[in-house]
Amino acid sequence: xxxxxxxxxxxxxxxxxxxxxxxxxxxxxxxxxxxxxxxxxxxxxxxxxxxxxxxxxxxxxxxxxxxxxxxxxxxxxxxxxxxxxxxxxxxxxxxxxxxxxxxxxxxxxxxxxxxxxxxxxxxxxxxxxxxxxxxxxxxxxxxxxxxxxxxxxxxxxxxxxxxxxxxxxxxxxxxxxxxxxxxxxxxxxxxxxxxxxxxxxxxxxxxxxxxxxxxxxxxxxxxxxxxxxxxxxxxxxxxxxxxxxxxxxxxxxxxxxxxxxxxxxxxxxxxxxxxxxxxxxxxxxxxxxxxxxxxxxxxxxxxxxxxxxxxxxxxxxxxxxxxxxxxxxxxxxxxxxxxxxxxxxxxxxxxxxxxxxxxxxxxxxxxxxxxxxxxxxxxxxxxxxxxxxxxxxxxxxxxxxxxxxxxx
Numbered sequence: 001x002x003x004x005x006x007x008x009x010x011x012x013x014x015x016x017x018x019x020x021x022x023x024x025x026x027x028x029x030x031x032x033x034x035x036x037x038x039x040x041x042x043x044x045x046x047x048x049x050x051x052x053x054x055x056x057x058x059x060x061x062x063x064x065x066x067x068x069x070x071x072x073x074x075x076x077x078x079x080x081x082x083x084x085x086x087x088x089x090x091x092x093x094x095x096x097x098x099x100x101x102x103x104x105x106x107x108x109x110x111x112x113x114x115x116x117x118x119x120x121x122x123x124x125x126x127x128x129x130x131x132x133x134x135x136x137x138x139x140x141x142x143x144x145x146x147x148x149x150x151x152x153x154x155x156x157x158x159x160x161x162x163x164x165x166x167x168x169x170x171x172x173x174x175x176x177x178x179x180x181x182x183x184x185x186x187x188x189x190x191x192x193x194x195x196x197x198x199x200x201x202x203x204x205x206x207x208x209x210x211x212x213x214x215x216x217x218x219x220x221x222x223x224x225x226x227x228x229x230x231x232x233x234x235x236x237x238x239x240x241x242x243x244x245x246x247x248x249x250x251x252x253x254x255x256x257x258x259x260x261x262x263x264x265x266x267x268x269x270x271x272x273x274x275x276x277x278x279x280x281x282x283x284x285x286x287x288x289x290x291x292x293x294x295x296x297x298x299x300x301x302x303x304x305x306x307x308x309x310x311x312x313x314x315x316x317x318x319x320x321x322x323x324x325x326x327x328x329x330x331x332x333x334x335x336x337x338x339x340x341x342x343x344x345x346x347x348x349x350x351x352x353x354x355x356x357x358x359x360x361x362x363x364x365x366x367x368x369x370x371x372x373x374x375x376x377x378x379x380x381x382x383x384x385x386x387x388x389x390x391x392x393x394x395x396x397x398x399x400x401x402x403x404x405x406x407x408x
Contacts, residue, residue: 011065012317013283015073015296016055018047018084020288023076025108025150028141029175029202029228032075035287035299037212044289046080049087051290051308056091058313060099068096070103073285073296078111082119089123104128106171108142109157110150117164127168128198129158133178134188140177141228158192169196176202176227179234182241190254198257198273199242201230203353203367217300218352219332221363232367236374243379251386252397262376265345266383267390275350281326284317292316294325297352334362336369342376 021035022045039045047055060068070092072085092101104126120127131154132138139149161168170189172178178185179201189197205216205223216223230238239258246256261271274280285293286308294303303325305316316322333348336358348354349366358365366372386396 011067011069011282012062013069013071014055014059014292014313014317015071015283015285016047017073017075017285017287018052018077019075019079020045021075022046022079023074023108024079024110024144025076026143026145027173028143029173029204029226031204031215031297032299034213034215038287038291038299038301039289041289047288047290049084051288052084052088053091054290054308055286055313056088057095058308060092060095060097060101062312062314062317063099066099068099068101070101072103072105074106076108076111077105078107078116082116085119102126106130107157108150108154109161110144110153112157112160114160114164117160117166120161120166121164125166127161127166128171129154129161129168130171130173131155131158132172132175133181133185137178137181137185141173141175155192162193169198170194172197172199174199174201174230174235174238176230176234179230179238182238183245185238186242186245190250195253196255196257201235201353201368202226203229205229205355211301213300216355217298217303218350218354219328219364221355221357223355230368232370233374234371235368236371239371239375240378243375247379247382247399248403249400251400252395259379262345262379263383263386263396265347267387276346278330278347279326280329280351281322282317284322294322295352297350298325332364334358334364335360336362336365340373342373345376346372 020039021032023033026033036045059070103123105120106128107130109129109131132142135151138151138154142150144150158168204226206214206226207216207223242256243259246254246259257273261273261276264271265276271277274283280295283295284305285296285299287293287299290307290309292305292308292313293299294305305319305322329348329351332351332354337343337348349368349372353367354364356365356367357363382399385402386399389396389398
């Protein structure tokens with residue numbers, strides 16, 4: 001019997017990609033489309049029923065908590081038929097052994113139908129929808145493979161989710177197309193009754209690699225920024241602009257992941273997003289062929305942990321390599337970060353964006369550092385107030401009344 005390391009005392013997440021990088025859209029800024037070059041055989045690009053069962057079994061057995069979350073991702077996971085997901089739920093019930101299982105699915109929403117939404121509603125899936133704002137912002141980069149824009153199809157999908165009472169949230173990529181319009185961006189999501197909003201800055205660098213990949217992994221220097229990437233100043237202004245709209249009346253009714261995580265760090269609570277956490281490494285990726293990688297943003301051969309056909313998820317995800325990867329978030333911080341008064345609030349942010357040298361010449365500074373500092377300066381007094389409210393057993397939404405007093 002092979003001895004495996006003792007598991008972490010925290011939940012473990014593996015993002016499952018049942019069709020790998022395959023997608024019916026061809027978004028210009030997508031960091032995952034090119035991962036198809038890592039697929040050795042065409043048959044490996046779609047997860048088999050046998051491999052699905054192996055994953056479900058191993059994933060449940062690897063957990064140390066009674067609540068388990070399955071995350072279905074892509075590419076576009078709806079390229080697999082409903083029968084695939086019905087089979088997945090059967091397997092979850094078979095191997096659950098009394099544990100509670102939830103499912104979330106990230107989709108571009110263009111393939112949703114009434115039948116899909118009935119299934120998602122009946123089985124209480126949480127659905128994340130990729131949408132970048134109103135039509136001009138979204139359609140700037142999010143086209144299908146025929147070059148046609150996708151906004152109207154996405155909105156049709158959102159309306160279907162709402163019609164069937166499916167719980168959903170929005171995931172927006174912040175790119176050159178929408179970063180300069182924070183107010184219009186935020187008001188759009190309010191107008192479509194979006195209560196849960198996540199956004200992620202697009203930061204990608206072009207490089208030449210012998211494996212055929214063209215984008216650079218984090219923690220490596222060099223490369224040329226893509227034209228759709230945001231600048232640090234743009235990112236800071238965007239965060240401040242959205243925050244100024246949100247804080248006036250929407251705290252406690254509209255939940256924005258970046259702001260909630262910032263308040264969590266201010267209050268000394270573990271945030272709900274890995275990019276602003278102290279460590280990472282507990283959220284991996286499994287490709288359609290069974291290959292396991294350290295993180296969704298580190299699907300590169302040098303970060304491949306193995307394959308579940310040969311190694312168990314427990315051995316790979318609780319093993320020394322993955323633990324070392326998770327610790328890098330702390331151990332690779334440059335001096336400028338270690339001296340920063342806001343280190344507690346960002347912890348160097350995501351390692352994928354750490355490719356600059358700091359003011360002392362040390363590697364590992366986050367490209368977006370100046371933008372985050374601008375944002376933290378902007379919200380510090382409000383965060384102090386909301387933390388004090390939490391400490392007093394009061395809702396942080398009291399900040400809205402505080403703001404009202406100062407509005408003429």
